[in-house]
Structures are given as C-alpha cells and as structure tokens.
Amino acid sequence: MSSRDQVTKSARTYDGVVLCCPVTEPYVRRSEHGAAWFLARALRRLIDASGVARHAIDGLCVSSFTLLPDTAVAFTQQVGLSPRVLEWLPMGGACGIVALRRAARAVQAGDAEVVACIAGDTANDRSFRDLLAGFSTFSRDAVYPYGAGGPNASFALIADAYMRATGATREDFGKLAVAQRTNARRNPLALLRGELTLADYLAARPIAEPHHLFDCVMPCAGADGFLVMTETRARTLGLKFVRVLGAIERHNAFPDDPVALRGGWAMDRDALWSQAGIGPKDVQLVQTYDDYPVISMLQFEGLGFCDAGAGPAFVRRHDFTVDGSFPHNTGGGQLSMGQAGAAGGYLGLVEAMRQLLGDATERQVANARHALVSGFGMINYDRGLCSAAAVLGRA
Amino acid sequence: MIKLQRCADCGAAQYPPREFCGACLSDRAAWETADSLPGQVLACTTLHHSNEPAFRPRLPLKVGLVHLDAGPVLICFVMRAAAGDAVNVRVGPDDLLEAIG
Numbered sequence: 001m002s003s004r005d006q007v008t009k010s011a012r013t014y015d016g017v018v019l020c021c022p023v024t025e026p027y028v029r030r031s032e033h034g035a036a037w038f039l040a041r042a043l044r045r046l047i048d049a050s051g052v053a054r055h056a057i058d059g060l061c062v063s064s065f066t067l068l069p070d071t072a073v074a075f076t077q078q079v080g081l082s083p084r085v086l087e088w089l090p091m092g093g094a095c096g097i098v099a100l101r102r103a104a105r106a107v108q109a110g111d112a113e114v115v116a117c118i119a120g121d122t123a124n125d126r127s128f129r130d131l132l133a134g135f136s137t138f139s140r141d142a143v144y145p146y147g148a149g150g151p152n153a154s155f156a157l158i159a160d161a162y163m164r165a166t167g168a169t170r171e172d173f174g175k176l177a178v179a180q181r182t183n184a185r186r187n188p189l190a191l192l193r194g195e196l197t198l199a200d201y202l203a204a205r206p207i208a209e210p211h212h213l214f215d216c217v218m219p220c221a222g223a224d225g226f227l228v229m230t231e232t233r234a235r236t237l238g239l240k241f242v243r244v245l246g247a248i249e250r251h252n253a254f255p256d257d258p259v260a261l262r263g264g265w266a267m268d269r270d271a272l273w274s275q276a277g278i279g280p281k282d283v284q285l286v287q288t289y290d291d292y293p294v295i296s297m298l299q300f301e302g303l304g305f306c307d308a309g310a311g312p313a314f315v316r317r318h319d320f321t322v323d324g325s326f327p328h329n330t331g332g333g334q335l336s337m338g339q340a341g342a343a344g345g346y347l348g349l350v351e352a353m354r355q356l357l358g359d360a361t362e363r364q365v366a367n368a369r370h371a372l373v374s375g376f377g378m379i380n381y382d383r384g385l386c387s388a389a390a391v392l393g394r395a
Numbered sequence: 396m397i398k399l400q401r402c403a404d405c406g407a408a409q410y411p412p413r414e415f416c417g418a419c420l421s422d423r424a425a426w427e428t429a430d431s432l433p434g435q436v437l438a439c440t441t442l443h444h445s446n447e448p449a450f451r452p453r454l455p456l457k458v459g460l461v462h463l464d465a466g467p468v469l470i471c472f473v474m475r476a477a478a479g480d481a482v483n484v485r486v487g488p489d490d491l492l493e494a495i496g
Contacts, residue, residue: 129446142411145491146470147456148447149440156440157460157470164438164478209441258462259437381411382460382468 013275017104018234018241018395020227021049022350022357027191027222027338031122035067038120038340040079042223046116050227050239059085059112059228061103063095063119063342066127085112092377093289094249094386095119095345096224101247101388103228113229120223121341128219131341138381149208151291152216154379156208159294161259163210168312170210173293174201176328177214177335179320180290184332186322186363191220191338214335215292222340224350240395242356245370246276247390263295263376264387265302273304276370276391280304283391284368285355286326287348289376290333295384299374303389327365330355348373349390356394369394397432397486399465400424410467431483434463436494439478461494 253264476496
C-alpha cells in the first residue's frame with residue numbers, strides 16, 4: 001500500500017481539541033418534567049461549571065427520545081441559544097461519541113468555538129411504552145407485534161445465540177452486573193446502590209429468558225453533558241480538560257450476519273488504536289454501553305480486549321471493579337445508574353472524563369491515564385445499528 | 396398464506412417489507428406467496444413480561460429468530476421448536492407469523 005493510500009484512509013487526529021466539564025443532572029426513577037427541562041438543566045450546569053457565557057456557546061449537539069416532537073432546533077428557541085453549528089443526533093447509545101466527533105471536527109474547522117453536547121430524557125408511566133411502540137418502522141411492523149418485549153426480548157435473542165456460540169453462562173453475565181453494582185456503591189449519582197450478590201442475580205425473576213431482572217437496565221429520567229473546545233480556549237478559561245486520542249463510528253455494520261454476534265467495532269478498531277497511538281493494554285479503564293451484560297462482552301471482543309468468541313474466558317479471568325484487574329463501568333454503568341434514555345449514550349463518556357480529570361472521588365481508578373469508551377445504539381429491527389468508540393487521554 | 400417480498404430485478408428476498416429492494420434499490424419489490432416458508436431457528440427467548448397489557452394474559456410467550464432458507468431473518472412466535480431446529484413459518488390465526496417445528 002502506498003503512503004498516499006494510507007493518508008486517504010486514516011482520518012485526521014483530534015489534536016488541539018479537548019473535552020471539558022462533564023456534568024450530570026441527577027437521574028430519577030420518574031419525573032413530571034419534560035425532556036427539555038432535563039436538557040436545560042444540563043446546559044445550565046455546563047455554563048455554571050465552565051464560566052462560559054451563554055452567548056459564547058456557538059455549537060450545540062442534542063440527543064433525546066422524549067423531546068419529540070421537538071428536536072435540537074426547537075430547543076435552541078426554548079433555551080435562547082443562537083448556535084452556528086447544530087446537530088440532532090438520534091443515535092441512542094452511540095450518541096455521546098458521535099456528538100464528540102461532530103463537535104471536535106466543528107471546532108477544528110473553525111465552524112464553532114465552544115460546542116455544548118447534551119443528552120437527556122424524561123420518564124413516566126407512558127413514555128417508555130410509547131417509545132417502544134413507535135421506535136422504528138421495522139420494529140413497529142415486525143418486532144413489537146411479537147409479544148412487545150421491547151429491547152429486553154431483542155437482546156435476549158442475541159444473548160441466547162451468544163451463549164450457544166461461545167459457552168457464556170448466566171454466571172458470566174452476572175459477574176459483570178455484580179461488579180458494576182459494587183462500583184455503583186461508591187457513586188452517589190447511581191440510582192441502584194443496594195448490595196447485589198451473584199446469588200441475588202441468579203435468583204432474580206425471568207424477564208425475557210435468558211435475561212432476568214438484573215440483566216436489564218432500569219429506565220429513568222436525567223441528562224448528561226460536556227463541552228468541546230480548543231485546548232487554547234480551555235486554558236484561557238482555566239478549565240481542566242481531557243484529550244481525544246481517537247474516535248470511530250460505524251452504522252449498520254455486517255448486515256449479512258444472520259444474528260448479530262458482533263457490533264461494528266471490528267471494522268474500525270485498528271484505525272481507532274492506530275489513531276490513538278496506543279493499544280488495548282494501555283488503557284486503565286473501560287466504559288462500555290451496558291444495556292445488557294452480553295453487549296459489554298461483544299464490546300470487549302470487538303474492540304480487541306480479547307478475541308471474537310473469547311468474551312466468557314475474558315470475563316472469568318478478570319476483576320471488573322474499580323480496584324480490579326480491568327476497571328469497567330466504574331460508576332456502575334447503566335445497569336446500576338439507570339438508563340436515562342439518550343443520556344445512556346453519554347454516561348460512559350462523562351464517567352471516563354471524571355476518571356481522567358481525577359474527579360471520580362471514592363471510585364477513582366489509580367493512575368488513570370487512558371480510557372476507552374464505547375457506545376452502541378438503536379435496535380432498529382434485530383440488532384443495534386450504531387457502534388462507536390473513543391480513546392481519551394489525561395492532559 | 397404467507398407473503399415474502401422478492402425483487403423482480405435482482406431476485407433478492409427481503410424482510411421486513413419496504414417499498415424498494417434493499418439489495419439493489421430497485422422499486423420492483425414484488426410479493427411471493429406460499430403456504431409456509433422453511434427455515435431454521437437461530438435463537439429463542441421466553442417472554443415473562445410484555446409492555447402491552449393485551450399480551451399479558453398470554454405470558455409466557457416464546458419468540459424466536461428464524462433464518463429463512465430464502466435468506467431473510469425474521470422474528471416470530473415459536474410454537475413447538477427450539478434453537479437449531481428446522482421449522483416452517485406460517486401465518487397464525489392472529490395474522491402474525493409463527494414457526495412450527
């Protein structure tokens with residue numbers, strides 16, 4: 001391959017662009033507020049945390065399910081922003097990393113100077129069912145009529161196939177869920193902080209077999225956000241920041257796989273690690289998109305932490321708690337923090353930022369220099385369509 | 396009768412249905428009918444919870460992922476079959492697809 005080919009294939013780095021001010025509007029099980037309230041709270045927190053004037057925010061990335069019929073466009077009028085870059089990113093569990101990528105490129109190109117990235121949703125008795133029933137045309141026509149199990153059922157089919165293909169057991173899934181609860185007990189932002197043992201996990205009621213209660217995230221309300229700007233601007237503002245060493249996304253990967261035993265990461269992970277200049281062994285913590293433990297295992301495989309199909313052996317070999325051999329979902333992940341809709345696509349990112357900024361308080365991973373964050377979103381029919389990942393570095 | 400879309404231009408079968416061929420983007424996605432369609436169960440789940448109250452009296456419900464011999468993968472109710480089994484997919488009394496081993 002000529003050097004010219006390599007130049008056209010590898011994307012520019014994210015040098016000079018940084019991430020600042022991870023914020024969270026605390027999650028709650030249910031809320032009477034609308035999604036815009038949660039998003040506005042996150043925006044306010046970004047302004048308060050950064051000292052950036054509201055009019056200086058000239059880029060905005062927004063993700064939400066329950067903001068509809070409004071989008072990022074309506075939200076600008078609601079909160080009085082006049083951005084010159086505006087992104088509406090309905091990509092579920094991948095939306096945080098995709099927002100990071102869009103915002104970083106806008107800042108590098110000079111299209112915007114300070115980009116606020118926010119995601120959030122409300123939750124009430126009707127919102128979740130409405131979301132599932134109208135999630136997509138394929139889902140509405142060809143999934144929901146078959147028992148209306150929602151993502152629990154769709155991912156149960158993948159989990160069943162994965163267990164059959166790899167020998168993964170409920171104990172393997174449970175080990176991840178229990179480790180995340182252990183981590184959550186050190187995170188005041190986590191909604192689920194009661195002790196969870198492997199025996200509790202195994203004894204839980206079935207939801208969509210092989211998934212039982214503690215395999216499934218709890219829908220809730222909340223919002224997360226962060227700012228993207230140049231390193232120079234962050235220094236001028238006196239803000240601590242995190243570097244973006246590499247980032248990838250891929251949509252509708254491997255469409256010919258009959259059952260989705262891999263996400264899209266395998267297509268781009270070499271580019272990710274190459275761009276980052278480090279490898280899987282060089283990160284001190286990993287945040288996966290954990291709507292179900294089996295999906296975390298697909299990410300370990302897809303991102304090169306272990307071979308394809310070797311997820312179970314990898315899980316049996318490691319300790320996934322904050323102080324363990326492979327610190328994973330160090331704030332508790334969605335399984336213990338709750339899934340605040342689209343904010344689930346930000347949760348791993350803001351947690352990784354807090355770890356690299358040294359702001360993770362009693363759950364701080366020692367010597368955290370590099371973090372891998374991955375996202376996975378949008379089960380349009382039989383699989384999640386959006387895969388994304390980022391490698392972040394301490395400044 | 397069960398209906399499956401097949402492209403009149405490239406011959407690809409597809410499911411879920413759409414107004415064009417997802418393989419070649421032809422707009423001649425035509426309907427083929429059959430009494431049932433053969434396939435293999437790739438995976439199964441047993442639902443103990445449903446988001447729709449109307450399904451709740453029928454729980455637990457067995458749902459599967461079936462790889463049709465014709466190519467597409469579909470989600471349907473599974474009556475008497477397990478993962479790995481060869482099945483026939485037909486339209487059940489409620490107009491929904493079901494796999495019979």
